[in-house]
Amino acid sequence: MSIAVFNLTKSFDSSTVVDHLSLEIADGEFVVLLGPSGCGKTTTLRMIAGLEQATSGDILIAGTRVNDLPPQRRDVAMVFQSYALYPHMTVAGNIGYPLRVRGLAADQIQKQVRETAALLEIDRLLQRKPRELSGGERQRVALARAIVRHPRAFLMDEPLSNLDAKLRLQMRGELKHLQQKLQTTTVYVTHDQAEAMTLGHRVAVMNKGKLQQFDTPLEIYSRPANRFVAEFVGSPSMNFLEGSIDVTNHRFHNDQISVVLSGVEIEKFSRPDAEKRVVLGIRPEHVKIATSQQDGWYPAGVYVTELMGSETFVILQLGAARIVARVPGDFRADLEDRVWIDFDMTKAHWFDVSGRRL
Amino acid sequence: MKRLLRYFAVAIALLTTLAPVYWMMTISFKREVDQFALPPRWFSFSPTLEHYVDAFVARSFGQYLLSSLIVAVCSTVGALVLGTLAAYSLARFRLPRNFDRKLGLWILSTRMFPAIVTAVPLFLIMRDLSLVNTRLSLIIIYTAFNLPFVVWMMRGFFAEVPRDLEEAAMVDGDSRLGALGRIVLPLVAPGLAATAVFCLIVSWNEFLFALVLTQTDDAMTLPVGIAGRVTQYGIKWGVMSAAAVVAMVPILAFALSVQRYLVRGLSLGAVKG
Numbered sequence: 001m002s003i004a005v006f007n008l009t010k011s012f013d014s015s016t017v018v019d020h021l022s023l024e025i026a027d028g029e030f031v032v033l034l035g036p037s038g039c040g041k042t043t044t045l046r047m048i049a050g051l052e053q054a055t056s057g058d059i060l061i062a063g064t065r066v067n068d069l070p071p072q073r074r075d076v077a078m079v080f081q082s083y084a085l086y087p088h089m090t091v092a093g094n095i096g097y098p099l100r101v102r103g104l105a106a107d108q109i110q111k112q113v114r115e116t117a118a119l120l121e122i123d124r125l126l127q128r129k130p131r132e133l134s135g136g137e138r139q140r141v142a143l144a145r146a147i148v149r150h151p152r153a154f155l156m157d158e159p160l161s162n163l164d165a166k167l168r169l170q171m172r173g174e175l176k177h178l179q180q181k182l183q184t185t186t187v188y189v190t191h192d193q194a195e196a197m198t199l200g201h202r203v204a205v206m207n208k209g210k211l212q213q214f215d216t217p218l219e220i221y222s223r224p225a226n227r228f229v230a231e232f233v234g235s236p237s238m239n240f241l242e243g244s245i246d247v248t249n250h251r252f253h254n255d256q257i258s259v260v261l262s263g264v265e266i267e268k269f270s271r272p273d274a275e276k277r278v279v280l281g282i283r284p285e286h287v288k289i290a291t292s293q294q295d296g297w298y299p300a301g302v303y304v305t306e307l308m309g310s311e312t313f314v315i316l317q318l319g320a321a322r323i324v325a326r327v328p329g330d331f332r333a334d335l336e337d338r339v340w341i342d343f344d345m346t347k348a349h350w351f352d353v354s355g356r357r358l
Numbered sequence: 359m360k361r362l363l364r365y366f367a368v369a370i371a372l373l374t375t376l377a378p379v380y381w382m383m384t385i386s387f388k389r390e391v392d393q394f395a396l397p398p399r400w401f402s403f404s405p406t407l408e409h410y411v412d413a414f415v416a417r418s419f420g421q422y423l424l425s426s427l428i429v430a431v432c433s434t435v436g437a438l439v440l441g442t443l444a445a446y447s448l449a450r451f452r453l454p455r456n457f458d459r460k461l462g463l464w465i466l467s468t469r470m471f472p473a474i475v476t477a478v479p480l481f482l483i484m485r486d487l488s489l490v491n492t493r494l495s496l497i498i499i500y501t502a503f504n505l506p507f508v509v510w511m512m513r514g515f516f517a518e519v520p521r522d523l524e525e526a527a528m529v530d531g532d533s534r535l536g537a538l539g540r541i542v543l544p545l546v547a548p549g550l551a552a553t554a555v556f557c558l559i560v561s562w563n564e565f566l567f568a569l570v571l572t573q574t575d576d577a578m579t580l581p582v583g584i585a586g587r588v589t590q591y592g593i594k595w596g597v598m599s600a601a602a603v604v605a606m607v608p609i610l611a612f613a614l615s616v617q618r619y620l621v622r623g624l625s626l627g628a629v630k631g
Contacts, residue, residue, distance in 0.1 A: 051525050070528070070533075071529045077529065080525070084520070084526035087545065098531050149530075
């Protein structure tokens with residue numbers, strides 16, 4: 001079912017945790033709330049679940065306002081970061097719990113529990129207690145408990161963050177597969193931008209309680225709405241160089257670099273009200289490196305190289321600034337080596353000093 | 359050597375706690391001539407059940423026992439039901455201006471004054487309610503006296519239960535009370551059992567209010583009944599001992615039956631599970 005929040009606000013005492021948040025989530029969509037800790041993403045999810053009372057604003061599920069409904073009457077399922085499995089019940093008891101409290105017949109419950117357990121490949125664990133399960137198995141039980149009753153939506157609060165790195169990747173794939181198979185509207189909270197990019201149909205980036213951008217992963221990566229989004233999404237993070245626009249010579253320059261602006265940019269920055277102090281943003285993959293001198297490139301020192309196997313991150317010292325470049329895995333350079341770098345200016349992002357995209 | 363010392367210390371402790379119990383039990387089985395024999399007859403005496411017959415057939419100790427059982431069980435159940443709900447609320451809900459914390463302290467403060475202070479006012483209240491010489495009066499008072507204890511014990515146990523669990527239960531479709539009953543209470547069962555034992559012991563042994571409020575055979579509890587055998591004509595040691603031995607049995611049986619929980623309950627919170 002569709003979920004929508006309008007001007008959703010949550011304040012605790014004097015601090016506002018969620019600030020006039022509006023999101024519309026279509027039926028069957030997988031939306032990720034992404035942001036650093038304390039950005040209000042979990043509080044938003046808890047308000048949708050009904051575990052937290054909204055200070056103001058509306059929450060709609062399937063077009064109906066649910067602000068005043070207690071969690072048990074919203075018919076959404078939630079997967080907690082801690083999994084929140086009931087320790088005194090078996091796996092079967094845990095999965096069947098939502099059905100039991102709805103008063104389903106025992107044989108019906110058993111049938112549905114079996115089907116769901118088979119779907120998540122945990123049918124051999126049904127008689128175990130949660131403490132006898134591994135982290136990945138607990139995660140599956142938590143998912144099964146959410147799925148078993150076919151809720152109107154799944155709400156997931158960092159469900160993969162307690163798993164080790166390898167298992168996390170595996171479960172991430174399974175989660176996406178499952179969601180596509182079930183076609184259930186899903187709101188997923190994470191601080192991991194890789195999870196957000198891979199899982200979400202759309203990603204809502206939040207910071208300090210405010211929505212920064214709500215768009216497809218591709219759009220968020222290629223056209224970040226502001227400097228915060230540009231910096232938060234992408235690993236390693238985007239490089240930023242602050243400098244000034246020289247309108248007469250059509251150049252952007254600072255202490256380290258001086259680049260010629262393209263036609264579109266000249267037009268953008270030539271307007272009389274245009275900013276003269278701007279920030280240039282360049283993703284690491286758009287920084288080119290050469291080991292020999294190239295015409296018009298900037299000399300830089302190698303600060304450190306980080307081998308990732310298939311690729312290498314080179315952190316460069318360009319004057320007072322540090323620049324990260326993403327280069328093929330066979331690139332070799334030693335500490336303090338002199339290299340020459342250039343930026344692919346067709347992929348440049350421009351922000352004003354307050355962080356707004358230009 | 360160190361082991362030996364430790365066993366010696368244990369032996370001393372056992373001797374001091376068990377000797378009076380042993381003496382009481384032997385007295386209950388001794389004829390009166392043996393009770394006061396000098397030197398004391400520790401082991402060799404001809405056992406008799408006459409005091410038990412005297413206490414429970416000729417006298418009303420059976421009635422006292424029944425009263426004690428009813429009063430102790432009802433007040434324990436009452437205190438547990440009310441106290442558990444109050445403790446859950448205090449553990450889970452924040453009130454403005456830290457009122458929940460103040461409320462908790464206020465509840466505890468009712469146990470800070472000596473019981474005798476309330477004896478007279480409570481007697482007057484019970485008299486006006488025509489509850490003097492009824493078991494109900496004792497049930498009400500013991501429930502009230504056990505409440506602060508239950509609230510404080512259970513609040514600690516509830517605080518140990520992760521909030522996620524009941525939130526999950528509520529999102530799963532359960533009401534808050536349902537989540538309390540189906541998820542939270544089973545998890546604090548050891549704590550609940552430990553608390554119940556304490557309440558039961560307090561109610562079972564309570565003497566002051568029972569003495570003030572119950573003087574008839576119908577309502578009197580065992581402690582008052584036993585003390586009543588100290589009369590101006592003599593002290594019925596045999597009958598008192600026989601009644602005391604019987605009075606030990608129910609509490610001992612209950613404590614043993616929940617022993618498994620008791621140890622876990624008392625150490626709950628000390629170790630993260």
